[in-house]
Amino acid sequence: MDVRLIHTEAEYQAALQKIRALWEAEPGTPAAEELEILVLLVNKFEEENYPIEEPDPIEYIKIRMEELGLKQEDLVPYMGNKGNVSKVLSRKRALSLEMIRKLHRGLRFPLEVLIAEPKLNTL
Incomplete structure (x- = not known):
């Protein structure tokens, strides 16, 4: 097993190829151990x-609404009224602390996403 830290894109691509080759390794074998180490190194690289940006809270809400099959009126219990829901989703009104708490408690939306700075409205 010749496993080293990944420093370049070429080394990263080679590690990904090696992971694909070892993917079906039997647990407890040297190949499985090499696979596990490579996965850790690739994750670190x-x-x-390639850091993942924190999602915009409004985009997150819209994506989760689609995933959960929710309509704007379904958010009224968490945002107060239809007007608030519409204004928040169109970025004309910020989420209030109470809305954030209710969305977190009721729909299990992550607090760290809801409190993030929303992107500016580009309309």
Whole structure:
């Protein structure tokens, strides 16, 4: 097993190829151990070189609404009234602390996403 830290894109691509080749390794074998180490190294490289931006809270709400099959009126219990829902989703009104708490408690939306700075309205 010749496993090293990943420093370049070429090394990253080679590690991904090796992971694909080892994917079906039997647990407890040297190949499975090599696979596990490679996955850790690839994760480290990806975290350092391809960080994932925190999602915009409004976009997150819209995506979750679609995933959960919710309509705007379904958010009224969490945002107070239809006007608030419409204004928040169109970025004309910020989420209030109470809305954030209710969305978190009621729909289990992550607090760290809801409290993030929303992107500016580009309309």
